[in-house]
Amino acid sequence: MRIRYFAWMREHTGCSEEQLALPAAVLTVSDLIDHLSSVSDGHALALKNRKTVRVAVNLTFAAPDTPLCDTDEVAFFPPVTGG
Amino acid sequence: MRIRYFAWMREHTGCSEEQLALPAAVLTVSDLIDHLSSVSDGHALALKNRKTVRVAVNLTFAAPDTPLCDTDEVAFFPPVTGG
Amino acid sequence: MIAACKIDISVGEDDFDSAVELEKLRSAGVGAIASFTGIVRDEATGPALIALTLEHYPEMTTSQLRKIAEQAADRWQLGAVIICHRVGRLLPEDNIVFVGTSSAHRKAAFDACAFIMDYLKTEAPFWKKEETTQGTRWIDARISDDEALKKW
Amino acid sequence: MIAACKIDISVGEDDFDSAVELEKLRSAGVGAIASFTGIVRDEATGPALIALTLEHYPEMTTSQLRKIAEQAADRWQLGAVIICHRVGRLLPEDNIVFVGTSSAHRKAAFDACAFIMDYLKTEAPFWKKEETTQGTRWIDARISDDEALKKW
Numbered sequence: 030m031r032i033r034y035f036a037w038m039r040e041h042t043g044c045s046e047e048q049l050a051l052p053a054a055v056l057t058v059s060d061l062i063d064h065l066s067s068v069s070d071g072h073a074l075a076l077k078n079r080k081t082v083r084v085a086v087n088l089t090f091a092a093p094d095t096p097l098c099d100t101d102e103v104a105f106f107p108p109v110t111g112g
Numbered sequence: 113m114r115i116r117y118f119a120w121m122r123e124h125t126g127c128s129e130e131q132l133a134l135p136a137a138v139l140t141v142s143d144l145i146d147h148l149s150s151v152s153d154g155h156a157l158a159l160k161n162r163k164t165v166r167v168a169v170n171l172t173f174a175a176p177d178t179p180l181c182d183t184d185e186v187a188f189f190p191p192v193t194g195g
Numbered sequence: 196m197i198a199a200c201k202i203d204i205s206v207g208e209d210d211f212d213s214a215v216e217l218e219k220l221r222s223a224g225v226g227a228i229a230s231f232t233g234i235v236r237d238e239a240t241g242p243a244l245i246a247l248t249l250e251h252y253p254e255m256t257t258s259q260l261r262k263i264a265e266q267a268a269d270r271w272q273l274g275a276v277i278i279c280h281r282v283g284r285l286l287p288e289d290n291i292v293f294v295g296t297s298s299a300h301r302k303a304a305f306d307a308c309a310f311i312m313d314y315l316k317t318e319a320p321f322w323k324k325e326e327t328t329q330g331t332r333w334i335d336a337r338i339s340d341d342e343a344l345k346k347w
Numbered sequence: 348m349i350a351a352c353k354i355d356i357s358v359g360e361d362d363f364d365s366a367v368e369l370e371k372l373r374s375a376g377v378g379a380i381a382s383f384t385g386i387v388r389d390e391a392t393g394p395a396l397i398a399l400t401l402e403h404y405p406e407m408t409t410s411q412l413r414k415i416a417e418q419a420a421d422r423w424q425l426g427a428v429i430i431c432h433r434v435g436r437l438l439p440e441d442n443i444v445f446v447g448t449s450s451a452h453r454k455a456a457f458d459a460c461a462f463i464m465d466y467l468k469t470e471a472p473f474w475k476k477e478e479t480t481q482g483t484r485w486i487d488a489r490i491s492d493d494e495a496l497k498k499w
Contacts, residue, residue: 036402036474037485088407090470104404104472108488111401111432111473112301112385112444112464119250119322120333171255173318187252187320191336194249194280194321195233195292195312195453214366217384221440226388229381229460231453232369236378288373301383301464302495308381309457343454 030099032065034075035106038082041075051099058084059093061103081107113182115148117158118189121165124158134182141167142176144186164190200268201275204260206251211279213293220297223274229304230295231312235285242327249282249291252320256280263314267296270310271303278311280321313343352420353427356412358403363431365445372449375426381456382447383464387437394479401434401443404472408432415466419448422462423455430463432473462499468492 033046055061062082066073076082084091085104097103116129138144145165149156159165167174168187180186201223205211213232220228237244264276274297281291294311298304323334353375357363365384372380389396416428426449433443446463450456468489475486 033404035404035472036476085404085407085472088404088410104407106404106472107474107485109469109472110475110486110488111403111471112468116252118252118320119324168252168255168320171252171258187255189252189320190322190333192317192320193323193334193336194251194319195316212366213369214364217365217369217382221384221386224388226386228384228386230369230384231457232373232380232382233453234373234378234380236376236451299388301385302461305383305457305461305464309454312453312457 030097031102033102033104035104037107038075038105041071042069043071051097056096057093058086058091058095058097058103061097062093062105065105076105083108113180114185116185116187118187120190121158121188124154125152126154134180139179140176141169141174141178141180141186144180145176145188148188159188166191200273202261202264202268203275203277204257204264205279206253206256206260206282208281208283210281210290211293213290216277216279216293216295219277220275220295223297225274225297225299227299227301227304228295228297229301229308230293231308232290233292235287235289235291237287242329244287244325244327246284246286246326247289247291248284248324248326249280250322250324251280251282255320259319260315263311263318266314267307267311271296271298271307272300273298273303273307276307276311278315280315280319282321310347313340313347316340317344352425354413354416354420355427355429356409356416357431358405358408358412358434360433360435362433362442363445365442368429368431368445368447371429372427372447375449377426377449377451379451379453379456380447380449381453381460382445383460384442385444387439387441387443389439394481396439396477396479398436398438398478399443400436400476400478402474402476403432403434407472411471412467415463415470418466419459419463423448423450423459424452425450425455425459428459428463430467432467432471434473465492465495465499469496 030049034042113132113134117125277295279293296304296307429447431445448456448459
């Protein structure tokens with residue numbers, strides 16, 4: 030699974046993307062956030078405020094209960110501020 | 113008093129403007145319309161549908177009961193269609 | 196905030212250049228710019244349009260447009276308002292009207308621009324006469340234009 | 348009327364020219380054109396702005412903007428929709444975004460343009476980092492931008 034981070038979440042995790050072999054216990058977006066939060070303090074900080082975390086799975090906005098599979102691309106980012 | 117006509121009202125009256133010595137009985141816009149309607153068939157036709165007649169007195173939209181004096185410029189025109 | 200808002204009204208036979216007008220709006224120093232451009236079009240239904248002739252009440256037109264712009268500047272915080280309106284004989288594809296507004300906030304820019312167009316359509320002394328392959332006729336005012344004012 | 352509406356999306360570091368984009372909208376064959384241009388501005392409060400850097404999610408950005416344009420084209424009868432958005436480091440006075448719509452009806456053109464900007468502000472993956480005389484910081488999303496969606 031390809032994981033991507035944008036904006037200040039990227040700065041907290043220290044990487045713009047990483048590869049992850051999807052753990053068996055991770056079934057949904059919410060599970061994945063729990064899992065990634067244990068990877069490093071930076072990851073925990075980036076994903077700390079669940080209300081602020083926006084998630085896209087395969088380029089489409091996803092909800093906490095969106096199911097995941099190992100070939101998905103999952104992106105984490107803060108609320109957008111373009112325009 | 114200077115009277116002006118625009119668009120199809122001008123075509124009906126046959127003139128874009130005319131001078132009028134304000135008759136003593138004409139106190140308001142409504143009175144003026146009554147008076148002008150008697151001037152010619154063209155004038156009567158132009159001013160026939162009171163709901164369609166728009167009036168400006170001294171370059172400002174006016175109502176039927178707007179009072180008039182001899183130095184006013186009064187314009188008659190149909191609902192506007194610019195833009 | 197009328198005092199702070201730059202208002203620029205032009206009415207005449209000459210064409211305007213929307214690009215030049217947009218550039219003027221940029222120079223008003225705020226970040227959100229909304230614009231509307233109206234163009235002569237063949238309406239697709241009915242006989243083919245040859246030309247549109249715009250008559251106006253010259254002494255009243257500019258002051259009336261300025262009043263409308265001032266009302267907008269009174270209601271929203273605007274950096275600038277530009278209104279250009281053409282008169283005379285226009286051909287299909289010709290510009291008729293340009294309205295542009297600038298503000299620090301996009302909603303103010305959009306609302307002010309739409310407000311000005313709605314009022315221009317019902318309170319600015321212009322009349323259109325249409326010349327088609329089947330003759331000429333004065334264009335009727337639209338009830339929908341009166342209705343549009345109700346939201347303001 | 349998605350089928351009839353021409354949709355043109357561009358995202359990149361290069362500047363766009365609002366005049367060129369307006370010209371494209373004219374060629375879509377309908378008479379009412381609305382546009383919005385967003386420009387980098389110093390907010391007047393707080394430290395002076397040096398630059399704004401726009402980050403985005405390249406693979407998602409264009410498809411997301413296209414979705415928003417298609418939603419607008421589904422909801423209003425539009426001739427064309429153009430969205431240009433810049434990324435990278437931008438200086439004060441630089442263009443950030445252009446949204447333009449054309450329709451036979453001015454209300455449809457205005458509403459579609461405002462709708463696209465409102466959705467772009469909340470659903471297109473762009474993030475702004477501000478560089479001021481007192482350091483850099485990521486700009487916070489505005490609650491007012493979420494609120495703006497409620498009217499659609």
